[in-house]
Amino acid sequence: MSQAERLTRASEILIELFRSPVPTHFFQTLGDRAGEAVPSHYLAVCLQDPEKSGYLVHSLASVDEASPAQRVFSLDEGLPGRAMSTGKPYLVDELMAEDGVDDLEGVLAAAGLRAVLVVPIRRGLEMLGALLFAARPPIRYGDDDLQIAQLLASGLSAALETSLAYQGASDERSTLGAVLASTADAVLMQNPAGLILLANAAVRPMLGLAPESITGRPLLEAIDYAPLRDLFVAGREGISDLPLPDGRIAQASLVRVTTPFGEPVGVAVILRDITLLKNMEQMKNDFVNTVSHDLKGPITVICGLADLMRMAGPGHPALVERCQGIRDTAQHMADLVTGLLDIGKIEAGLDSAREPVDLVATIGEALRMVKPRAEPKNIELLVELPDEAIVSAVGIRLRQALINLIDNGVKYTPAGGRVTVVAARSVLADGGEMVTVRVTDTGIGIAAKDLSHVFDKFYRVKSRATRDIAGTGLGLAITRTIVEACGGRIRVDSVEGSGTTFTLELPLARS
Numbered sequence: 001m002s003q004a005e006r007l008t009r010a011s012e013i014l015i016e017l018f019r020s021p022v023p024t025h026f027f028q029t030l031g032d033r034a035g036e037a038v039p040s041h042y043l044a045v046c047l048q049d050p051e052k053s054g055y056l057v058h059s060l061a062s063v064d065e066a067s068p069a070q071r072v073f074s075l076d077e078g079l080p081g082r083a084m085s086t087g088k089p090y091l092v093d094e095l096m097a098e099d100g101v102d103d104l105e106g107v108l109a110a111a112g113l114r115a116v117l118v119v120p121i122r123r124g125l126e127m128l129g130a131l132l133f134a135a136r137p138p139i140r141y142g143d144d145d146l147q148i149a150q151l152l153a154s155g156l157s158a159a160l161e162t163s164l165a166y167q168g169a170s171d172e173r174s175t176l177g178a179v180l181a182s183t184a185d186a187v188l189m190q191n192p193a194g195l196i197l198l199a200n201a202a203v204r205p206m207l208g209l210a211p212e213s214i215t216g217r218p219l220l221e222a223i224d225y226a227p228l229r230d231l232f233v234a235g236r237e238g239i240s241d242l243p244l245p246d247g248r249i250a251q252a253s254l255v256r257v258t259t260p261f262g263e264p265v266g267v268a269v270i271l272r273d274i275t276l277l278k279n280m281e282q283m284k285n286d287f288v289n290t291v292s293h294d295l296k297g298p299i300t301v302i303c304g305l306a307d308l309m310r311m312a313g314p315g316h317p318a319l320v321e322r323c324q325g326i327r328d329t330a331q332h333m334a335d336l337v338t339g340l341l342d343i344g345k346i347e348a349g350l351d352s353a354r355e356p357v358d359l360v361a362t363i364g365e366a367l368r369m370v371k372p373r374a375e376p377k378n379i380e381l382l383v384e385l386p387d388e389a390i391v392s393a394v395g396i397r398l399r400q401a402l403i404n405l406i407d408n409g410v411k412y413t414p415a416g417g418r419v420t421v422v423a424a425r426s427v428l429a430d431g432g433e434m435v436t437v438r439v440t441d442t443g444i445g446i447a448a449k450d451l452s453h454v455f456d457k458f459y460r461v462k463s464r465a466t467r468d469i470a471g472t473g474l475g476l477a478i479t480r481t482i483v484e485a486c487g488g489r490i491r492v493d494s495v496e497g498s499g500t501t502f503t504l505e506l507p508l509a510r511s
């Protein structure tokens with residue numbers, strides 16, 4: 001075959017190499033066709049390992065016996081090692097077994113192969129490996145073979161580079177795909193022609209749209225939710241709030257996507273559910289408004305009373321009464337601040353650790369502390385308790401909760417009434433035990449419309465009956481927080497005008 005013909009074959013092989021970016025395809029092509037351009041009985045691609053400390057031999061076309069060991073050869077082993085270290089090709093006419101290592105040249109020589117041609121494969125200055133041809137006599141390699149082998153080696157190097165770039169892009173694509181599929185944010189992308197280029201899985205829970213059924217369709221036809229369509233139509237880059245079809249709120253970011261060369265790829269909208277954040281913001285605002293309002297009221301009263309005293313002078317007959325007014329109002333403010341701090345502490349879990357506490361003894365302590373307020377009103381305090389009921393709680397907090405309930409009973413019951421505390425143990429279906437405490441009074445009761453709010457922070461029933469009763473509206477909120485921190489529950493039943501019962505259920509500590 002003439003050199004011109006062999007060059008033509010070599011060019012065909014090079015074209016074939018680039019048909020697919022997969023390395024196995026390169027090796028297959030070379031194995032099948034390299035013989036058309038460079039005759040051989042054995043062909044191998046030797047590639048350096050990633051650490052560049054040695055090379056592996058991949059036999060592409062082999063004679064029966066010529067199969068070198070599957071191991072990493074070091075760079076000072078064999079002709080390929082030499083070609084890689086020096087960057088030079090090698091031509092050998094008479095390969096002898098003792099010429100090289102047993103594992104490579106030894107095996108080839110033993111198989112009767114005598115002529116060897118090795119050319120380095122490199123990319124720029126970087127050495128990738130070597131291409132090794134070997135043949136039996138009468139074949140001998142000359143400069144023409146060398147020229148074509150070098151051509152094939154450069155083709156293989158370029159193909160390997162393309163393969164690496166392809167692999168990188170495809171890895172990046174699958175990572176991106178995995179991120180997009182698993183994120184809770186909905187991502188929608190529209191190409192410049194108005195078609196939906198991408199819709200990830202989160203589009204379904206957020207917008208109620210099936211991603212597979214809208215991808216590829218015109219966006220304005222596939223999406224009939226007006227606020228989202230308007231966002232794409234306006235196409236303004238930036239962040240805005242977007243109400244979702246089911247009433248939740250999303251933060252929508254619109255970005256224009258371009259290639260690194262500045263060509264437009266489309267417009268992407270990323271939606272993040274911020275309903276919880278918005279609700280918390282609203283709660284925080286309500287809370288701050290209520291707190292500032294409740295603290296501002298007493299301060300205004302204190303200032304007003306102090307002004308009156310200053311204007312009236314020291315001998316004024318109302319002096320004592322106004323001093324008492326200032327005292328009471330300041331006390332109310334102090335109660336508010338203490339209540340707020342208590343709630344903050346309990347909610348943040350900053351209380352000391354829970355320990356076994358006898359609820360029966362704690363009820364006794366609470367009753368003793370409320371008694372001085374019941375006696376002047378002639379309110380009878382009755383109890384019905386078991387011998388013992390050990391619960392897991394922070395002792396002083398549990399006592400605080402019980403005092404709040406019993407004290408409210410006394411506070412909201414007219415003189416001559418009765419407050420009863422009954423506790424009883426019961427066995428649960430799972431074998432555990434709980435204790436139920438009922439605090440019942442014969443007082444003014446709570447109207448049905450107020451019942452569901454009495455545990456809210458700062459909620460106070462506004463009625464003729466409560467008008468003259470002082471309070472902060474924090475006691476029951478604190479009580480509920482304490483009860484829940486012990487793993488319990490609290491509820492209220494009441495008939496306006498005849499009395500109220502607070503029921504507390506607490507799990508007993510397992511012994």
Ligand code: ADP
Nearest residue numbers: 408409412454460461471472473474475476500
């Ligand atoms: P306060 O400091 O106002 O007593 P609480 O949080 O303890 O705050 O109670 C909230 C509101 O629930 C009270 O303002 C009162 O209107 C109502 N309430 C609580 N306990 C009783 C009760 N035993 N009888 C009638 N109303 C009650």
